[in-house]
Amino acid sequence: MMTLEDFKAARSVLSGVIADTRLVYSPAFSKATGNQVYIKPENMQVTGAYKIRGAYYKISTLSPEEKERGLITASAGNHAQGVAYAAQAAGVKATVVMPTTTPLVKVNNTKDYGAQVILRGAVFDDAADLASQLAQAEGYTYVHPFNDPVLATGQGTIAYEIFSDLPEVDIILVPIGGGGLASGVATLAKLLNPGVKVIGVEPTGAASMKASLEAGHVVTLDKVETIADGVAVKTPGDKIFPYIQQNLDDIITIDDNELVDAFLDMMEKHKMIVENAGLLPIAALNHLDCKGKNVVPILSGGNMDVITVSSLVQHGLVGRGRVFTFSVQLPDRPGELVRVAELVAERNGNIIRLDHNQFVNINRQSGVELRVTLEAFGLVHKKEIMTALREAGYDAREVMTTSV
The missing domain is CATH 3.30.70.260 (ACT domain)
Structure with a gap:
């Protein structure tokens, strides 16, 4: 269970570890949408993404025996850095399996935090298969990137900070890949204020959570195809799925070309580098059917290599x-x-x-x-x-x- 006491415990553990990513009011997005838009810049977080929250809290709850066996995880990049950072702080060995398509900056940063990196497969699910095999064969403790209520509790601490900065928040927009961030944020947000609306945002080419909600159970997509590598997940987490069903109000799907526009907007209007997965809530601002609301899009991360930045800039300029x-x-x-x-x-x-x-x-x-x-x-x-x-x-x- 993700209870209010659990979230309080996670907040206490993370105090002094995570960066203070205060809300940033956006005049440009507010004017464009007719709402009051306040950005939650987790792209400015330690390791460049929100993932440090869940990874650090999860590892803090492990027993000495679990830590002694060494940790392993699979990740498209941001969770990898969170686990590597937290493992290094705890003096624990960590192995990370990442897709071969992972941006170089995420691979190098993970190595810099002391983790052993193995590249395998084209998408997260391929890397996760190998990580599970190695966990069984070598006895490693597996730290799942999203399908774990303890980890999701750490991610959900974002909601505390949103309500602290903006008690009158009406809508929170949160990216969805496997569902760890969305489940944690939505669950705590509803505990703090049942009236707040929490909307998930997925890429059209990897909308596994939307398909699962429509089916009433977790489903696996045949393939995923999106430039938002951080949320390119075929199968959402079954352990956190009930929290999504109970607490998420809606899901918006976003085409990749909308992410290109959102990238240029963030660079030109806020001078921020935000990775494609983190841009999903920015693109979703144009899909909201409301005016005059206090809206908080969560920018989940900003780990993007220079080649990808160059490509997005060029495509964006041509498209406009x-x-x-x-x-x-x-x-x-x-x-x-x-x-x-x-x-x-x-x-x-x-x-x-x-x-x-x-x-x-x-x-x-x-x-x-x-x-x-x-x-x-x-x-x-x-x-x-x-x-x-x-x-x-x-x-x-x-x-x-x-x-x-």
């Missing part, structure tokens, strides 16, 4: 029309390239790359291809530039691209 590429066929004579550049400049487009290909046609006299990549202010501005080119007699065509 702030960077685009067009192609035109030009007569092969002096001055044509300059004329195109002038048309773009007159409309405040900023050219960042040119590709002038004289060999696109066998007969160069019939035309050369010019590809131009430029910055614009957005989709409307992009349309104005393309219209101006066509009105000047150029058959300008946008070239689909995902790179800057």
Whole structure:
């Protein structure tokens, strides 16, 4: 059982261990949604994610014999760092099995905390299978990343802090993968105020909890496909599922392209790096059917490697029309390239790359291809530039691209 006394015990254990991630009011998201939005920045937590809460509390409850056997876990990254950090603090050996798709920053950070890392499989479930096998074969104590009410109790301490900073909170938005965070937060939130609404947020390509709630029991998806690697879970936790059924009010599913937009919003409006799983509640703000409410989206983590950051920025800029590429066929004579550049400049487009290909046609006299990549202010501005080119007699065509 996750009782109020359990949550109090977890809060006491975590005092002085976790960072004070106070709520941050967001003028931008409040204006955009018509609600009062206060961000819970667990991306600024120790180890870069909320997972330190559950891992540290769980390990604190283990017996000396359980610790002596050594710990093992499976994780897409954030739980791995939480276990490694807590194990190092307790002087306990830890082994972590992670999917091969885990961002490098999470792998390296886990190693830096002293854990042995094994990479196996494409998704969490593959890594979890090996971790279970090793636990049985080697006698390790298995610290599950989500399917454990004790661990979920540690995660749920977030709700204490939300109510402390904002007693009048109406809605809490929480990411869902296996369900540990959502079950803990929802259970404590309802104990503190039964009237608060707690909504889970899942990626459309990995909505295993939504499918389970609809079925009335835990189900396993055939596959998961999402850029939110931290919640790419085929099977939710059966031990924490009853808490989800009882305390979660609803689930919103989010497409991956919405996470790209949310990433840019967080970078530009709050100067924060938030990983894709943590962006789910930000994307969900646009799906709320309410106005004037106090809404708290929980940003679960911010552990993202530079390559992924670069990819999201580029996809986001392209998707918003702030960077685009067009192609035109030009007569092969002096001055044509300059004329195109002038048309773009007159409309405040900023050219960042040119590709002038004289060999696109066998007969160069019939035309050369010019590809131009430029910055614009957005989709409307992009349309104005393309219209101006066509009105000047150029058959300008946008070239689909995902790179800057």
